[in-house]
Amino acid sequence: SQQGEEDPQALSIQEGENATMNCSYKTSINNLQWYRQNSGRGLVHLILIRSNEREKHSGRLRVTLDTSKKSSSLLITASRAADTASYFCATDAVWGYSTLTFGKGTMLLVSP
């Protein structure tokens, strides 16, 4: 079964509000990454957090990781219409080959 599960499946907010997306996974990981996919485009890497890290920031993005709960959250502050996209978490499992397993994504709509 897939490793990452994002929640919610879809999120609709107004510009300026914060958006929080959650990701849960099943097995031990080396790292967890978040990617963005604009409609009809490829995925773009946003941020990577390693299993020994608890929080990471990049611009308006804040990612947390709780390995005891096997969960992560992505917070986008002061959202903009250009943030409208699907957001995916991806995990690099400790076992097996070094490859990423993606969740189904959260579709974020930011209205002006």
Add this chain to the structure above:
Amino acid sequence: DTAVSQTPKYLVTQMGNDKSIKCEQNLGHDTMYWYKQDSKKFLKIMFSYNNKELIINETVPNRFSPKSPDKAHLNLHINSLELGDSAVYFCASSPPGQGADTQYFGPGTRLTVL
């Protein structure tokens, strides 16, 4: 100066045909991947190549055959196309020695099998 490029962007074909999708990266990466994204946006790894050698083949039907002529290219050939092959196929690459660290994706190829 495109980092990871794929051709074609759209591919519409009949069931039973054979088609190829090409991928090239100019990032100097050693590892390249093919992913399939279905209509529900679920993204699944199909193949991984490192320095032209197959590392991962995730239970993909043998109608799918990747070919890596050099480490900058990873092409995907599909024989006897089926309706269920309709999806968006993404090529990706990652830097040497970083395993499943940051991956760089191509723009995708939308395959429609009629």
